[in-house]
Amino acid sequence: MPNEPKLSNEVLREGPRFVTRLSRNAMALILAGGKGTRLHELTEWRAKPGLHFGGKFRIIDFTLSNCANSGIRRVGVLTQYKSHSLIRHLISGWTHYRKETNEFVEVLPAQQRTSDDWYKGTADAVFQNIDIIRSVGPSHVVILAGDHVYKMDYGTMIAHHVRSDADMTVGCVPVPTAEAAGTLGVMQVDTEDRVMAFQEKPAEPAEVPGQPGTALASMGIYVFNTKFLFEQLIRDADDPRSTHDFGFDIIPHIVDRYRVFAYRFADESTGVQSYWRDVGTLDGYWRANMELVEPEPELNIYDREWPIRTAQSQLPPAKFVWDEDTRRGMAVNSLIAGGCIISGATIRRSLLYSEVRVHSHTVVEDSLILPESDIGGGCVLKKCIIDRGTVIPDGTQIGVDLEADRARGFRVTDGGVVLVTPSMLGQPLHTTR
Numbered sequence: 001m002p003n004e005p006k007l008s009n010e011v012l013r014e015g016p017r018f019v020t021r022l023s024r025n026a027m028a029l030i031l032a033g034g035k036g037t038r039l040h041e042l043t044e045w046r047a048k049p050g051l052h053f054g055g056k057f058r059i060i061d062f063t064l065s066n067c068a069n070s071g072i073r074r075v076g077v078l079t080q081y082k083s084h085s086l087i088r089h090l091i092s093g094w095t096h097y098r099k100e101t102n103e104f105v106e107v108l109p110a111q112q113r114t115s116d117d118w119y120k121g122t123a124d125a126v127f128q129n130i131d132i133i134r135s136v137g138p139s140h141v142v143i144l145a146g147d148h149v150y151k152m153d154y155g156t157m158i159a160h161h162v163r164s165d166a167d168m169t170v171g172c173v174p175v176p177t178a179e180a181a182g183t184l185g186v187m188q189v190d191t192e193d194r195v196m197a198f199q200e201k202p203a204e205p206a207e208v209p210g211q212p213g214t215a216l217a218s219m220g221i222y223v224f225n226t227k228f229l230f231e232q233l234i235r236d237a238d239d240p241r242s243t244h245d246f247g248f249d250i251i252p253h254i255v256d257r258y259r260v261f262a263y264r265f266a267d268e269s270t271g272v273q274s275y276w277r278d279v280g281t282l283d284g285y286w287r288a289n290m291e292l293v294e295p296e297p298e299l300n301i302y303d304r305e306w307p308i309r310t311a312q313s314q315l316p317p318a319k320f321v322w323d324e325d326t327r328r329g330m331a332v333n334s335l336i337a338g339g340c341i342i343s344g345a346t347i348r349r350s351l352l353y354s355e356v357r358v359h360s361h362t363v364v365e366d367s368l369i370l371p372e373s374d375i376g377g378g379c380v381l382k383k384c385i386i387d388r389g390t391v392i393p394d395g396t397q398i399g400v401d402l403e404a405d406r407a408r409g410f411r412v413t414d415g416g417v418v419l420v421t422p423s424m425l426g427q428p429l430h431t432t433r
Contacts, residue, residue, distance in 0.1 A: 022162065023071035023155035027138035029129070030063055031122050031220070032146035033080030033110065038183075038281045040411055041421045042387060047079065048280070049146035050086030052370050052388070054292055054301055054308075055335040055351045058089055059279065060146045061310045064105065067144075069306050070154040073103035074136055077146065078125045080110045080118060093311025108132065124244035127233040133226070141229050143246065145220030149288055149299070150265075150276040151306050152221075157263045161223040167258040168228070170195065170251070171221030173265050173276050174214045180205040183280065185218035185247045187262050195260040200247035219265060219276060222246065228258070275299050283415035286385055289368050293333050293349050315339035315354055327360050337371075345375070359394075367399070387421040 036048030043051065049060035060077070067075050079086060087107050097103040108129050110118040119125040126133075126143065133141060140161070142154055152171075161169040172187055180186055186205040188197040198218075199206060205215040224232075232250055236242050242249045254260055265274050275298045277288040291297050301308055315338035320329035327344035334347045337354045344360030350367045358364060359377035367384040369375065375392045382399030386392065398405060399418045406412050411419040422428065 020071070020155045020159060022140070022158045024073070025139040026072050026142055026154075026158055027074045027076070027133060027136050027140075028067045028072045028142045028144055028154070029108075029126055029133075030060065030067075030075065030077045030144045030146040031125060032060055032077050032086060033083070033119055033125060034147060035081045036147065036280065039285060040282065041419060041423070042282065042285070042385065043082075044421070044423075045082060046085045047081050047083050050083070050089055051279075051285075052353055053149060053279070053285075053289060055353055056312065056337045057301075057308060057310045058086075059149060060086065060089075061093075061308055062149050062151065063144050063146050064094055065306075065308045066150075066152050066154060068309060070152075072142065072154055073097055073101075074138065075105045076108045076129065076132065077105065078108045078110075078119070078129065080125070083109065089311050093309070102136075121244035121249070122246045123233060123236050123242075123250050126229075127237050127244070130230060130233060134230075138226055141224045141226050143220075143222040143224070147280065148219065148276060149279055150219075150274070151299070151303075151308075152265060152274070152276075154221075154223075157221070158223055160263050161261070164261045165259060166223075166261045167225055168251075168254060168260045169223040169263050170260065171219040171265055172216050172262045173219055174208060174211065174273065175217045177205045177207060177213055177215045179278075180215040180217045184215075184278070185220075185251070187216045187218060189216065189262050193262045193264065195251075195255050195262055198247075198251045198255055200245075200252070216262065216264075218247070223263075282385065282411070282413045282417055282419055286368060286383075286413075286415070286417045289351055290349070290366065293335060293351065295333075313339070313354060318342070318352075322360065353388075383417055385417060385419045387419070389427075390420055390422045390425065391427060392420070392425075 032049040034048055036043035051059050053059045090107055094105040140158055182201050182203055186199040186202055187195050188206050189195055208214045208216050236244055236249055267274055279285040279288050318336040318340040320342045322329050322344040329342040329344050331347035333349045335351045339355035340352050341357045345358040345362040348365045350364050352369045353371040355372045356369045358375040361377050362375055362379040364381045367381050369386045370388040372388055373386050373390045376394035378395045379392055380397045380400055384399050402412050405418050409424050
C-alpha cells in the first residue's frame with residue numbers, strides 16, 4: 001500500500017469547487033444491497049437505494065453525487081438484493097467516467113469471490129472485494145450507505161480523519177432518541193469526540209451529555225486508513241462468532257483498542273445541523289419527499305454548486321391541458337417531472353415522477369405518484385404513495401377513508417400515509433422496475 005498522505009492545503013481546481021488531493025487518493029464503497037424491509041411493498045421488487053426520490057432521482061444518486069462533487073472518482077457499488085433495477089440505473093447514468101484516468105463507478109455484486117457465501121453482512125461485503133480495493137491502491141477507504149438523502153463533502157471528513165490521527169472516523173448526526181431506538185447505531189464520545197462506546201440499534205439509546213432526548217447517531221459513513229481496514233476485515237473474517245457487520249462487530253471491537261473518532265455533520269461556518277434524512281420507513285420516505293415542495297426546502301436540489309446527477313430519459317416537457325371552469329389542468333406547490341400529462345386535473349403539494357398521467361376531474365393532494373402511473377378520471381387521492389406503473393381506476397378515492405383503504409388491502413402507516421402498489425389492485429408486477 002502507498003504511504004498515508006500527510007494533511008496539506010494542496011487543492012485541485014475542479015469546476016466551481018476545490019477538491020483536496022486526499023479525496024482524489026481515496027476510494028468509496030457504497031453498500032447498496034439491503035432489503036429495506038421497513039418500506040414494505042415499496043421494496044418488494046427493488047433494492048432500497050434504487051427507489052425513486054425527489055421527482056426524478058433515485059436515492060443512491062445523492063451518495064454518488066456526493067462522491068463526484070467531493071472529488072472521489074473511484075467508486076464501487078456493492079449490490080445484492082433484487083438489484084436489477086439499480087444496476088440498470090447505474091449503467092445508464094453513472095458510467096461516464098474515464099477509465100484511462102483511473103476514474104470509475106463499478107458495480108460489485110455478490111459473486112462468492114472468497115467463499116461459497118453471498119454477502120453475510122456489511123463488513124463481509126467489503127471483505128469479499130478486498131482484492132479489488134488492493135488493486136486500486138487508495139490511501140483511504142470511505143464506506144457509505146446508499147440509502148440516505150443528504151449533501152455532504154466527504155473530503156472535509158477525510159481531512160478531519162487525518163487531522164485527528166484516527167484509524168477510523170464515523171459520520172454522526174444528533175437525532176431524537178425515539179428515532180434512533182432500534183434503527184440507528186449510537187455513539188458515546190468524550191469531549192474531543194473520540195468514540196468511547198458504540199451501540200448498534202439499541203432499544204434505549206444513550207443520550208448526548210447535556211442534551212436530554214438526543215442521541216448521536218451513526219450515518220453509516222466510515223473513513224478508514226486502508227491498511228487498518230484490511231487488518232480488521234481479515235481479523236473479522238477469521239472470527240467464527242462474528243456476524244461480519246460494521247455496526248455489530250467491527251466498531252465494538254476497535255473502539256477500546258484504536259483511535260476511533262466521530263465526525264459531526266454540520267455546517268462548518270455556523271455549526272448548524274446539516275440536512276440528512278433516513279428514508280427507511282414509509283412515513284419517513286413520504287415526509288422527505290414532501291419537504292421538497294416547500295417554497296424554500298432545506299434540501300436544495302437546484303444548487304448548481306452541488307448538482308445532483310442521475311440517469312434521465314429523453315422525455316418531452318410536462319404538459320397541462322384544458323382551461324375550463326369545470327376542467328382545468330393545474331399544479332400548485334408541486335414537482336412535476338418530464339413526460340407527465342395533467343389533463344383537466346388538479347395537483348396540490350405533490351410530486352409526480354416521469355410519465356405520469358392524471359385524467360380529468362381528479363384531485364391529487366399531498367401525494368407521491370411514481371413513474372408511469374395512470375390516475376383515472378374523477379379520482380381523489382390524498383396523502384398517498386402510488387407505486388410505479390400503478391393504474392388507478394376512474395372514480396377511486398384513496399386517503400379519504402383510511403378504514404376503507406385498509407379493507408381494500410392498501411397499506412396504511414401510523415402517520416396516515418396510504419401505499420398502493422399494482423399487486424394490491426390485482427395488476428401485474430413490473431419485476432424489472
